[in-house]
Amino acid sequence: MANLNINIGRLQLKNPVMTASGTFGYGIEYSDFMDLSRIGGIFVKGTTLRERQGNPYPRMAETPSGMLNAVGLQNKGVEYFINHIYPTVKDIDTNIIVNVSGSTVEDYVETAERLNSLEKIPAIELNISCPNVKEGGMAFGTSCLSAAQVVSAVRRVYKNELIVKLSPNVTDISEIALAVEAEGADSVSLINTLLGMAIDVEKRKPVLSTITGGLSGPAVKPIALRMVWQVAKAVKIPVIGLGGIMNAADAIEFMLAGASAIQIGTANFIDPTVSIKVVDGINDYLDRHGIKSVSEIIGALEY
Amino acid sequence: MKKFILDLIIKENRKLSDQYSLLILTSSEKLPEILPGQFAEVRIDGSSTTFLRRPLSIHFVDYELNELWLLIQVVGDGTKRLAELKSEDSLNLILPLGNSYSEPETKSAKALLVGGGCGVAPLLYLGAHLKRSGFDVSFLLGARSKGDLLQLCEYERYGTVYTTTEDGTYGERGFVTQHSLLNGSNFDNIYTCGPTPMMKAVARYAAKTKANCEVSLENTMACGIGACLCCVTDTIQGHVCVCTEGPVFNITKLKWQI
Numbered sequence: 001m002a003n004l005n006i007n008i009g010r011l012q013l014k015n016p017v018m019t020a021s022g023t024f025g026y027g028i029e030y031s032d033f034m035d036l037s038r039i040g041g042i043f044v045k046g047t048t049l050r051e052r053q054g055n056p057y058p059r060m061a062e063t064p065s066g067m068l069n070a071v072g073l074q075n076k077g078v079e080y081f082i083n084h085i086y087p088t089v090k091d092i093d094t095n096i097i098v099n100v101s102g103s104t105v106e107d108y109v110e111t112a113e114r115l116n117s118l119e120k121i122p123a124i125e126l127n128i129s130c131p132n133v134k135e136g137g138m139a140f141g142t143s144c145l146s147a148a149q150v151v152s153a154v155r156r157v158y159k160n161e162l163i164v165k166l167s168p169n170v171t172d173i174s175e176i177a178l179a180v181e182a183e184g185a186d187s188v189s190l191i192n193t194l195l196g197m198a199i200d201v202e203k204r205k206p207v208l209s210t211i212t213g214g215l216s217g218p219a220v221k222p223i224a225l226r227m228v229w230q231v232a233k234a235v236k237i238p239v240i241g242l243g244g245i246m247n248a249a250d251a252i253e254f255m256l257a258g259a260s261a262i263q264i265g266t267a268n269f270i271d272p273t274v275s276i277k278v279v280d281g282i283n284d285y286l287d288r289h290g291i292k293s294v295s296e297i298i299g300a301l302e303y
Numbered sequence: 304m305k306k307f308i309l310d311l312i313i314k315e316n317r318k319l320s321d322q323y324s325l326l327i328l329t330s331s332e333k334l335p336e337i338l339p340g341q342f343a344e345v346r347i348d349g350s351s352t353t354f355l356r357r358p359l360s361i362h363f364v365d366y367e368l369n370e371l372w373l374l375i376q377v378v379g380d381g382t383k384r385l386a387e388l389k390s391e392d393s394l395n396l397i398l399p400l401g402n403s404y405s406e407p408e409t410k411s412a413k414a415l416l417v418g419g420g421c422g423v424a425p426l427l428y429l430g431a432h433l434k435r436s437g438f439d440v441s442f443l444l445g446a447r448s449k450g451d452l453l454q455l456c457e458y459e460r461y462g463t464v465y466t467t468t469e470d471g472t473y474g475e476r477g478f479v480t481q482h483s484l485l486n487g488s489n490f491d492n493i494y495t496c497g498p499t500p501m502m503k504a505v506a507r508y509a510a511k512t513k514a515n516c517e518v519s520l521e522n523t524m525a526c527g528i529g530a531c532l533c534c535v536t537d538t539i540q541g542h543v544c545v546c547t548e549g550p551v552f553n554i555t556k557l558k559w560q561i
Binding site (some may be wrong): 022024025029030032033045049053054056057059060061062063064065067069071074076181193200217266268270271272 | 305306307308346351352353354355356397473476522523524525526528529530531532533534536537541542
């Protein structure tokens with residue numbers, strides 16, 4: 001049994017496997033199938049200052065080895081989270097991290113401020129990369145200036161670990177990573193979904209109500225892996241890798257490329273217990289290679 | 304209700320027509336309690352174009368024989384794979400998912416179960432359940448043609464069966480909502496599943512006759528357990544997940560123009 005502990009700044013993980021925002025609800029949706037305390041963390045559904053109804057149906061299209069979604073940050077708002085969801089998840093023995101989104105810098109700041117006071121929320125993930133809302137979201141994450149502005153403003157008010165989730169829909173993701181690092185981000189997570197599209201040829205109409213949506217699943221994995229590798233070389237802060245991870249080998253690829261931890265997203269839909277299998281698979285890999293601690297494989301790619 | 308991920312074994316794959324197959328699944332362990340109207344998320348292996356699980360209605364559960372039935376209509380590569388499964392093959396399902404049809408409030412209630420196409424799937428189990436609870440059950444089943452009306456004898460065990468076909472090859476000609484049964488009789492509770500235009504027409508009839516009406520929606524889904532929020536429908540309470548708040552909805556809760 002290898003040592004699977006990982007630290008992301010002040011965030012202590014019992015292992016590097018976490019579940020990605022928007023694919024794992026608040027964790028409790030999966031409690032019938034698995035012991036939630038076996039994973040390193042749960043990134044809960046994107047939370048905004050006020051309730052959002054999200055986009056109209058249809059919001060999803062299956063694509064080759066993946067899916068497009070256009071949920072549009074449906075959630076009941078941060079107050080509802082604090083009063084009704086937090087009490088039900090705070091005692092889960094893992095890191096519960098809230099993904100925070102907004103339409104304006106003020107929205108992000110106010111939402112982050114309210115989450116500051118929650119004892120069992122050790123970190124937030126600032127979502128400056130949602131491709132599915134008209135205003136804000138990805139708009140913040142696609143220019144260095146706006147990414148820096150929102151991170152800087154949130155950093156001033158938020159005391160715990162600040163993770164910034166990056167958009168792959170940019171020319172050079174390393175530049176954005178450097179910009180948010182300079183403003184005090186403790187770590188970055190990448191990638192959010194890639195902007196994509198699907199058409200129903202019989203109806204000559206887009207499949208999604210929003211025409212475009214975010215692509216996820218193994219289809220995006222090579223792109224995510226390349227971006228994690230580029231960003232890990234560029235920044236000094238820890239990188240959390242995600243994008244199409246389906247099994248332990250995928251997770252290890254991200255860690256070898258430089259990720260200190262990983263998130264599992266779309267794979268949860270196909271196998272709700274996949275995250276535990278990835279934890280066990282990483283341990284098997286380390287044992288098989290005689291590696292004592294998972295931290296030894298971070299960025300250990302040889303080339 | 305607790306949800307399970309189960310590997311069930313194919314006991315029989317009964318080809319019902321060119322398009323339809325009946326998968327009879329079993330397990331070495333006792334099947335969990337499943338309510339009429341609930342569904343399963345079925346993992347499809349070996350299909351290059353089927354990435355996500357497929358939500359399928361529970362067609363019937365026989366606890367004595369420890370059998371679970373799925374009615375498969377071949378529409379794409381995923382359902383084609385399911386139709387090709389052989390005895391002893393294994394199938395991975397997450398179940399039971401979603402809510403269920405509700406029983407009528409009065410014991411003397413007359414129930415009408417209206418299904419079209421593959422939408423008949425949950426109605427067999429519902430009919431069996433209602434009959435066992437002592438309700439008067441009628442089925443009104445519609446299809447394109449005679450060959451698409453499947454296993455009518457199964458429904459006849461639980462109620463009177465009325466049929467329509469669009470080409471008039473069996474039962475009355477036309478759509479279910481044109482059946483003469485609807486001119487004379489009065490039903491207290493109407494349950495329906497099938498194509499949306501059919502369900503809307505049934506909902507109109509129910510509204511006109513002041514019957515309580517429940518419909519089962521089949522929005523495209525990813526997770527089936529309320530995590531991804533992809534399958535929402537618009538209700539008087541805003542967007543809700545069909546997989547957890549449904550698939551069965553009382554029409555008074557939906558924002559349907561009927």
